[in-house]
Amino acid sequence: MNNIQLSYNIERRDFSRAGEASSNIKKALRQLGVNSATIRRVAVATYEAEMNIIIHSEGGTIGVTVDVDKIRIDAKDTGPGIENIEMAMKEGYSTATSEVRELGFGAGMGLPNMKRCADEFSIESSKGNPTKVSIIIYQ
Amino acid sequence: MLVKELIQALDLEVIAGIEGEDREITGVYISDLLSWVMANLQAGNVWITIQTHVNVVAVALLGEASCMIIPEGAEIDENTIEKANQEKIPLLRSKLTAYQLALKIKEASNLK
Numbered sequence: 001m002n003n004i005q006l007s008y009n010i011e012r013r014d015f016s017r018a019g020e021a022s023s024n025i026k027k028a029l030r031q032l033g034v035n036s037a038t039i040r041r042v043a044v045a046t047y048e049a050e051m052n053i054i055i056h057s058e059g060g061t062i063g064v065t066v067d068v069d070k071i072r073i074d075a076k077d078t079g080p081g082i083e084n085i086e087m088a089m090k091e092g093y094s095t096a097t098s099e100v101r102e103l104g105f106g107a108g109m110g111l112p113n114m115k116r117c118a119d120e121f122s123i124e125s126s127k128g129n130p131t132k133v134s135i136i137i138y139q
Numbered sequence: 140m141l142v143k144e145l146i147q148a149l150d151l152e153v154i155a156g157i158e159g160e161d162r163e164i165t166g167v168y169i170s171d172l173l174s175w176v177m178a179n180l181q182a183g184n185v186w187i188t189i190q191t192h193v194n195v196v197a198v199a200l201l202g203e204a205s206c207m208i209i210p211e212g213a214e215i216d217e218n219t220i221e222k223a224n225q226e227k228i229p230l231l232r233s234k235l236t237a238y239q240l241a242l243k244i245k246e247a248s249n250l251k
Contacts, residue, residue: 019197
């Protein structure tokens, strides 16, 4: 079987459509017959990736590759990059503005939640550069 | 317990998404931090939150909540109502606080 690829553009600060890409990914996986525990992990990871791109970046993309034995998620943005990845990975640490926090975002749980859902997790970023997060979930 | 039975038992105001009233309720989750909800809401949970902007519908859908209850009669954004109707997820409201709602749900159901 060939793998199946999905790709979504995410606009910066587009809160009105937030969650749309992850909802569409979830629907697609359900149609493909992926088991619900795996779908749940992919849904959480892609939702957090989508929100991170909307809240913190200049915009980006989320790609999902579905293979027989695994699902790969690639979230990429166009910057401005994370200054301190170690801090960003800590639960409760957030650089979100108070405005965003009032909406219930910016809990500092985004990257930790993504990592928790992943069997393999990698993040590449530095100040002034794009951020790239790759996740593999075995099914 | 089904969402429609909960609506009746607690006299909840139906704001949107009534088509989803036959969903089974598995428990209750209360939080306003969306990432926290994403990580911890269990499928079939009633989700009680004071957040009423449109993104709560996406979180409820992704987390597979049975319904959402907005406590304390809080105002709800128009596009949230539209989205909940579109996605057929019950959006309910009550004058009670989240705590009072939780107590009433426990009384009305056999949920732990």
